Amino acid sequence: MKYEKLVDRFIGYAKINTRSNEASKTVPSDPKEVAFLKKLSEELTQIGLSDVRTMPDGYVFAKLPASKGKETVTPIGFISHVDTADFNSENIQPQIHENYDGQSAIKLSDSVSLDPAVFPNLHNYKGHTLITTDGTTLLGADDKAGVAEIITAMSYLLDHPEMLHGEIEIAFGPDEEIGIGADHFDTKNFGAKFAYTVDGAIKGELQWATFSASAATIKAKGTQVHPSSGYGKLINPIVAIIDAFNLLPNERPENTRGDEGYYYLLDLNGDGDSAEAHLIIRDFKRDGLKQRKQILADAVKQVNAQYSHPVLDLNQYDQYYNMADVLKDHLESVKLAEAAYKELGITPNEAPVRGGTDGSKITFLGMPTPNIFTGAENLHGPYEFASVQDMELAVDVVLKIIALQSK
Ligand SMILES: [Zn+2]
The missing domain is CATH 3.30.70.360 (Alpha-Beta Plaits)
Structure with missing residues (x-):
């Protein structure tokens, strides 16, 4: 496997219940999120990132300093949310299905199946390794997949010092699913000129227009x-x-x-x-x-x-607000992602999202932030699944964006 620890990381994160709580008045909305963010911040320090810090709104920020000679490259960032949607998240047991045939129904439990007759997109995953639920919970690939992919990309760069890069900022935050996590995102402290959320979305999706x-x-x-x-x-x-x-x-x-x-x-x-x-x-x-x-x-x-x-x-x-209102005049981030997708042979799908993203808010806070895919589908319920191959491709995209920005 290309990125050795990607799947283990993802499954480890997915098993931890981090469901946010709409009824809560605290920030973050649930102590489970705080505990998970603390664990992540320890991991970030442990893999070798710098300036790992927890912001008053619960966000964990960290920095990968520029390689020698790349100090003048403009810093860019990558952001994911750690909370999961409003659906059963107790005792999540991710299931691995290797070499899916693209045709058959995948049995999740006695009563729940992931069936191409209902979800025709499954035909796109012939030969893939799919990670599913056991039919009783959501998977939480939205957005533990994004978290695992960003950390894996950072870890890869730390292990491969020959891949020169500019300064990279990363952020993991709470409460995206209840729509308030990024309300006070501190773009100044974060320090990137523009960033990408790595959140939800199917291979190829590149989202910069929202409701x-x-x-x-x-x-x-x-x-x-x-x-x-x-x-x-x-x-x-x-x-x-x-x-x-x-x-x-x-x-x-x-x-x-x-x-x-x-x-x-x-x-x-x-x-x-x-x-x-x-x-x-x-x-x-x-x-x-x-x-x-x-x-x-x-x-x-x-x-x-x-x-x-x-x-x-x-x-x-x-x-x-629709982040395209801002991004249409600041297309640098979108163009860079398009170029990365194309170099990796991925056709960008830039259809507007019938929803919002953390990036919609962060863009209006002054930092253009389109969204790139994580390689997961059917989010927010028991039919959620992730493709290992597409998750690897998402890591490739993060690394390619960094490489093109650092040229
Ligand atoms: Zn999400």
Whole structure:
């Protein structure tokens, strides 16, 4: 195998439960993440990286100093997140399937199979070694694969001093899956001119356009009276929220794709006294997002106008913006990754992500940060899997980017 410790590293990390916690008020959101980040920081020191430091937001930063004679090369960085998605992460037992035939269903447990009839992309992995779950948990390749790949690349450079390179910065952080990990990413302390997240994504994906995103909370206060005498008096707060939602255009995740945005009702809870709902809004264009927010505000206003007093209270806030708005004027990082993919015979797939990345936020904090692939699929659930060959290719990409930048 090309990178001896890559698979062991990945499996070792994957087995450690680092699920983040949306309900938490602490940073990082869960002590399991803090413990894992501490373990990583020890490993970074142990393989020989410098300036290993833990930032107030939980991020662990480290540096690979420039080779002699390459001190003037502009520093670049690589970033992954350590938390895993909101799905069972207890007792993760990665399973290795060597030389997959690209045709058969892979049995994960008695009741769960990874079947090409359901996941036709499996046909792309003929001859690959696949790492899967045992059907009861997620795998956490999102983003332990990225963590293992970055550390393996750094370790490779430390073992091969003949490969000259400029200064490299690396970062591992918490809470990407709950959307807040990179909120306060300290780009100044990090010290790279631009960086790459190595996160999720299938071989070839090179992502530098994302949604622009906002979230909304609607609170409703009802007037509870016995339904027998409810005429003209009873106000049902749950129905008021549903009425507002039904005034929105019928653009939902289940009936939009490509470059179309949407409104997504995440939850609605309540009783006769009060109710609360959470929505998210997505659009690739910033003014599109603005318009959608206005449409939601108008819908709430229209419902409120049906009552003698406002029943609905709307609070909207922006979550992240399409990083292409910035990157289109700073394409250096994208061009460098494209060149690396091409030298390795990988066709770049630059389709916009129908989501966000840590890089969306970090880019707006002043450091352009597109995303490169890790070689994993079906993220966030029991069907998640990683290809060892594609993970090796991801390490190749990291090393090639560094080599081209250091020429
Ligand atoms: Zn991820």
